[in-house]
Amino acid sequence: MGRILAIDYGTKRTGLAVTDEMQIIASGLTTVNTKDLISFLKKYVSNENVEKFVVGEPKQMDNTASESEVYIQKFLMQLTKSIPNIPIKRVDERFTSKMAFQTMIDSGLKKKQRQNKALIDEISATLILQSYMASNS
Structure with missing residues (x-):
């Protein structure tokens, strides 16, 4: 078995x-500047056994694609071209940012720490991964 790597894609940070x-425990890995994402992933998969990518799929309340899906589709094409041997799965990511923020509150982080958008992105990726693991167990 290899690792599953979840991606909460953003235009600035991912x-x-x-x-x-x-594949028992999901943990936050890091937040990467999106412009460096493909090179980071190439390096990561050369050092770690990654079996699958799970990429968040942002949707509107009516189940249609969100505006950011356009950027994600471009990224997915780059990812498939750069690392063709690792399959990509999509997971509905509605509410993950809100849930990440609530997780930060529940864990007792101070207001200053909760303003760390990079941490919110990393927690969101962890929630996407946990959602994927729960639906495939």
Whole structure:
């Protein structure tokens, strides 16, 4: 078994989360400047056994694609071209940013720490990954 790597894509920053090799635990990995994302992922998969990418799929309340899906589609084409041997799955990511923020509050982070958008992106990626794991267990 290999790791599953989740991607919460953003036009500026992208949150990443990953499972352990046994695919039991989802953990935040990091937040990367989106312009550096493909090179970061290439380096990561050359050092780690990654079995699958899980990419958040932002949707509106009526289940239609959100405006950011256009950017995600461009990224997915780049990802497929750059790392063709790792399959990509999509997961509905509605409410993950709100849930990430609530998680930060629940864990007792101070207001200053909760303003860290990079941390919100990383937690969002972790929530996307947990959602994927729960629906495929």
